[in-house]
Amino acid sequence: MRSKFIKEEIRYTGEQLHSLFAYDNFGVTGDSIIAFIGAYDVSLKEIVDLEDLKASKRLVSPKMLHFIAEHFDVDLEKAILRQYLLIMIIKELLNEKMANLKVTRQGTDLQDNDAKLAISTATASPVSSLVYVGVNIVSQADSSVKTKGLADYTIDPVVFATEVMDRYTKEIERVSQARCRIRWVE
Amino acid sequence: MRSKFIKEEIRYTGEQLHSLFAYDNFGVTGDSIIAFIGAYDVSLKEIVDLEDLKASKRLVSPKMLHFIAEHFDVDLEKAILRQYLLIMIIKELLNEKMANLKVTRQGTDLQDNDAKLAISTATASPVSSLVYVGVNIVSQADSSVKTKGLADYTIDPVVFATEVMDRYTKEIERVSQARCRIRWVE
Amino acid sequence: MRSKFIKEEIRYTGEQLHSLFAYDNFGVTGDSIIAFIGAYDVSLKEIVDLEDLKASKRLVSPKMLHFIAEHFDVDLEKAILRQYLLIMIIKELLNEKMANLKVTRQGTDLQDNDAKLAISTATASPVSSLVYVGVNIVSQADSSVKTKGLADYTIDPVVFATEVMDRYTKEIERVSQARCRIRWVE
Amino acid sequence: MRSKFIKEEIRYTGEQLHSLFAYDNFGVTGDSIIAFIGAYDVSLKEIVDLEDLKASKRLVSPKMLHFIAEHFDVDLEKAILRQYLLIMIIKELLNEKMANLKVTRQGTDLQDNDAKLAISTATASPVSSLVYVGVNIVSQADSSVKTKGLADYTIDPVVFATEVMDRYTKEIERVSQARCRIRWVE
């Protein structure tokens, strides 16, 4: 499993969440997780979770840290389980860094009290499954949704991105290895 | 997804980790998680993770809280991803209860500093996949492995078991529902 | 598994047979079967079974009872087996109501002697599999294809729709439950 | 898909319901359905549906017509859907032969009023999935369960077996062919 921090700023519009995005644009081959920084501006037609679409949960953020993981199997349930793994790793790391339990999980989103800190989604293409997580960097004073961001905790997003990708990569590799040394039962 | 706390004490020998155990013994049908209390005494021949077997990680514990989840699909990788979900839920709940970050995760085990608190494993039968988690209730003064248990934190194992099963059940149901409302991407 | 009778009249053009139609339009989540009444007017480009397309089996009907079942697994063969289950349930119910063997099955269509009574198809999207059954309500005097409809048997389509959906739902749930209590064999 | 009527009488003990039985004993290769006549005497340890086991539904019959279908995919849900297809084909044929609606279906069993006529089950091995249907030939006057058999309707079991296998084979082939000519949808 490969990981790569993309240095150029990319406006996340939802169109990035499709098969082979990492390979096609950044030469990252195989199962992968990439991260990049940029605004978040997903139009309704790019929202993959129809619940969010119905709720018209159209979020806009001037600066977020984006993660896209792609795995070359086509199992949406597995994709959602990996989404949980990634969001829980991010929560663990945030709380470790702040040495407290500030960050809580609401399903597959992260909060700091009632302020939204990170959102996530999972989907599938005909050749792969995809996980997206967006972590706020700056909080938006004027937004209808209360938010917090990495900047509020003076966490450097680039360093943080690398740590998250390292941990996710390591855990996914543990999953792969465990799969190959487990005895079946009756 | 069903859950059930089994009131009778059961010595966990590893033989419980097989297909249809919950249905066969306690009438629990479908995808399920059950919990029970009892000693932990798994013989080498019942160890499913061959790494543990090689390390001769034969643990004995006089009193543990045991969880067995069974899902009727046959995908070992998915089983391991659910093992992560369950162990992370247990970690979250322990830290919330103690309002600190004492409990840390080492892969799919839980620790309190250098003391072992919970272990877990996943496997598959020809009709289902299975997750096991064992949480120490009493710590063992005389053991070669340093341990901590729920009793050290004055956490009631029966209440705790119910909370864990509720959360796991709720998250697994969220996974199922999410699966049925997500648009695919190109 | 959910079911819902949609009261508004909907012209079935084939475009309804796509993933998440029931969720997107009627808030029906998860595996589901919905029914509605309306004309049948499927253009050639919406026909999914290419055999029908080749035969230019373009049917038009002023009033039909339409069923769409969606299951969130992606196995076309399973979809076709469920198509058989649904069409056989409809046949059983029709014959029971009329207390005779009038309705016969030709593969996955239903006939009353040489008059066409119901047609069906199955297909898959990248996230789900889909079954469609259309049952004539009114027969068409002027059509090139001889037809019969529920009105000819004075069967109320709304009541009938509900009974069909109840039976299908019940059988699919029996399938799910059976799956979780069957011992594997060598 | 192959079919074969086995002329020798075989006592059905449940041990026949395992992978490669038809190939190993009768040289029938590939997906197949076989039929044979003999007593039905399944010991508790060979019962695959644990619900029947719990109900101690141990049936004994002096003479039954047995069907075993084997398909070389490993999907228990698909096996159960094929079980429905086979039992519904048998029901259709029986009612056609008697030109009435005498035979009714209770899930995956067949009845003539309150008399049991046919039972069925499905299971999976690690290389295939299996369907079993047993149709009574003679009814048992002294049994605790009221039964009816083919002899009561003066239906010849050998002819009947061949007709059932022909229909099942034909429908399964229709499923295979349909699978290969259906356009996917969005």
Next chain:
Amino acid sequence: MRSKFIKEEIRYTGEQLHSLFAYDNFGVTGDSIIAFIGAYDVSLKEIVDLEDLKASKRLVSPKMLHFIAEHFDVDLEKAILRQYLLIMIIKELLNEKMANLKVTRQGTDLQDNDAKLAISTATASPVSSLVYVGVNIVSQADSSVKTKGLADYTIDPVVFATEVMDRYTKEIERVSQARCRIRWVE
């Protein structure tokens, strides 16, 4: 598994490599391999292997022998393994015909020393998996890539196509049959 040599000349533009092409255009049903002769002129947007796309490996050939195999399962890895089988069969047949080891394999392409003789690719649609092999008939004196073709070896492309399809069909059938007579192991 069906095979068919299509007599009409078809310009291969890459658009032919999609689901149900053989059924839709030539009435070939089920798993199949077809062959036809024509120019090779694949635009960049039709290239399925993104590595080739990145390398801008846009080949043009005035006359090639094209093979398209379609299998109705959706497993890209299996498709690539079948691509290996087909290319290796073609290599074996060429060397047998020339009674030497002239033709060598570079991954999934064939060469005669440094001249390109055949190229191949595999992909998947939402209902099937597809293999393409193109074998040069005429070599191009003026091309930047050195090529050889069947004409250089005085091999008749129509006869050759039939032999390749016969061998591929036979081997795929052997695979199917082997699948249905193999005992599983612990």
Next chain:
Amino acid sequence: MRSKFIKEEIRYTGEQLHSLFAYDNFGVTGDSIIAFIGAYDVSLKEIVDLEDLKASKRLVSPKMLHFIAEHFDVDLEKAILRQYLLIMIIKELLNEKMANLKVTRQGTDLQDNDAKLAISTATASPVSSLVYVGVNIVSQADSSVKTKGLADYTIDPVVFATEVMDRYTKEIERVSQARCRIRWVE
């Protein structure tokens, strides 16, 4: 994918062809191919291909080069396609070494004219799929089956084993990589 030549001599009895053999005995983790030298003496009850069993194709050989490949997916058809890949790689290498076309393929066995040179089989366990290839080292003058071995061609079995494993590993890795860079088609 890992490979390992096992230096100790092992009598191949068929019992080696089971899940996790390489991990359990030689610490080889994940998808792997191992090779070792030893007698071939497979009892009837260990034969996995029932066709061989029916033909009582019980072979005995004093010295063979054995290959066992294990892949952690459970798809027998894929296992057989990998068996083809491995046997074809072995054939290619043998002919390259001898610079002629002496070695021919009969399905998944290799011959030198009418002398048997290599045999192969594939099977599946509930957690993995397995390929076995046995290449004769010494030919048996007194055997009923005419054989040839690597010694007849003065090919060093250890060097040969390493070359075969290198090529197989490389091709399997190409398959994995190709899978992750291929665009799907409609």
